[in-house]
Amino acid sequence: MDGRRRNPYELTHETPVYVISVAAQLSGLHPQTLRQYDRLGLVSPDRTAGRGRRYSARDIELLRTVQALSQDEGINLAGIKRIIELENQVAALQQRVAEMESALDGAAAAMQQREAAVHASYRRDLVPYQEVQQTSALVVWRPKKAKD
DSSP states (O other), rough: SOOOOOOOTTTOOOOBBOOHHHHHHHTTOHHHHHHHHHEEEEEEEOOTTOOOOBBBBHHHHHHHHHHHHHHHHHHEEEEEEEEHHEEEEEHHHHHHHHHHHHHHHHHHHHHHHHHHHHHHHHHHHSOOOOOOOOOSSSOOOOOOOOOO
């Protein structure tokens, strides 16, 4: 969550609101097919206190996807279950990568701040060393004679 309090009555894509008959109608499937998909673990809706199924909009989309994979692509239900598991795993990994990128960005910003603080603490009265180029010139130095 992003730190804001969520309205408990706010409907989201994951809010379980549809009873099985409505979910069946919205997905174009028979209620018994939805029960079978639930038993197989393809689409697992939330449950009420009385154990009634409640489907979310995301569940309806998943039901339509299962139906399309089954009828249009000819994939069996075990294959569809594996596809769904892999897609969920990919989504979880993408979320983890995003979290790690965010943490990395935060660490890089903190490091840059610390580096800037170190540079700001440098003494400014020191003269930077500059390498002298060597020449073949001969310099003679003679001390001045002290006057008495």
